[in-house]
Amino acid sequence: MGDDAVVRAEGLTRRFRVRGRGLARREVVAVDDLTFTIGAGESVGYIGANGAGKSTTIKMLAGILVPTAGTVSTCGLQPVAQRRTLARRLGVVFGQRSQLWWDLPLAESFRVLAAVHGLSAARERERTAELVERMELAEFLASPVRQLSLGQRMRGEVAAALLHSPELLVLDEPTIGLDVVSKQRLREFLLAERAEHGTTLLLTTHDMGDVSRLCERVLLVDRGRLAYDGTLGGLTRTVGLRRVLVVDLATPAPDLRDLPHAEHLTSEAGGLRQRLAFDPGATTAAALLAAVSERAEVRDLSVEEPDVEEVVRQVYVSRGR
């Protein structure tokens, strides 16, 4: 890696002292000796189960928490010591905390944030117009934030974090609680933003759907430790990040074997419900559904994403081999 590293963590460690009974103190290691580098323009999924240390890492990158040991530099800056300079070059979306003002219209929130980041009037107009159009915010731009749906608010949050055109955008669980359509819309926007401005993306999530659609590289943390660092393709080869198509058929049918790029997993109720695993890199849910429809009448269907806990487990299993 050259000097274009946007994030460089070396031996990054964070311990917390947790209060136990009475005066007893217990030490918990949230992040344990992480070393990784993220280059400019990369799109990285930072995944792990709840409590794996994802948010703690983000807070250290953003200068909110001081590392217990090790070092981190973000955009070439020391996050805590140079927080105010870093703030102009970094955008963060916390899925659980808002940076909008609940009693102000979204448009007003953008105006205040533009002032906070010292954007010129021309830049503010240009950038706001771009974000409003891309994220389709126009219809609720004048509504107070407290009246927005979760999906609308999340789009507003992402736009707010991008208003000052940061070179690194960190999203902490951005799709948590969103419906399928809102998730898809947000993902498409992030892809477009990255293609247009070369923004580096770092995404923490426990939704493998986010990772497989947005990220080229995956960092997998488990109990604060780095369990995998490599391409998404590599992870897929290691653990097989397959999705599962569940079909309910009109009449019981024999097991749907030998479909292209799919594997029959189970049949229930004498073949009324069947589960088919497929590799999203090789085929799509729609193509598979078409292939199934040629053989049987489909009444209902759902698609299951692999879950992170399962991925972590499989990484360890594959190591053990």
Added chain:
Amino acid sequence: MADAVDGASGRRARLVAAARPYRVLVGARVSAQRSYRTSFALDLAGSLLVGLVELAEVWVLYRAGHGIGGLDLAAVLLVFGLADVAFSTADLVAGHVDTLPRYLRAGTLDVFHLRPQPLLAQLVTSDISLRRLTRVAVGVAALVAGFALNDLALTPAHAALVLLALTSGTLTFAATFVAAAGVQFFLVDAAEMTNAVVYGGRYAATQPASVWSRPLVALFGFAVPMAFTAYLPALTLLGVPAPWGLPAEVGWLAPLATAWTWAAALLSWRTGVRHYQGGGG
């Protein structure tokens, strides 16, 4: 010569640019509060009532007797007016600062870290309590009454001392809010304790400090120098000798108390933030 002019106007332009985020932030809070007209009007009325009750308390206390601690009703109105204008103004601008645990729970402090302004400046400008305006008005009324009842002429010296006392007093009270916030980083449920100092301090400031017991003199006379916000400046205005062996002109030293309080407040805030970030302290 031209360079010097450019330098000065350049500095001013930079200052205006640096102040803009805060102006816009506070402006947004003001317009948000005014947009809920009924509740804003009720808030104003409620805060007026509280101010009047506190004024009535002073009146009842001093009306009957021949004064307390060497002050009669007229003199104590002066003390009350100075203290209340200063406290209410500080409360209006910075009163929300000592509700820090609310900001911690909502994650607002994390969000402040993502903006290129100092954390404390963002916290102070994150809200403004316009409903306190009516309490400031009660304080102003008491102060004007105090001036009239004591037959004080509005000489330039008196006006300067009043302005100095009000400015220093407001800043001193604001510093106690900031100091309280710093403590609340450590003790999230410490509001009861910090309120004792902040609001107890306000109450102490409206009373003659000459009747305080020794520990109170140590606490609110000097450690948290509430006596300097109103009582001592009022004595200087009235030309009455000050207690504790202080000279009659001691009221002019109010800014010293402000500087001391702010030094303590900033130390408290800084220690609190370092604790929050986990960098020791």
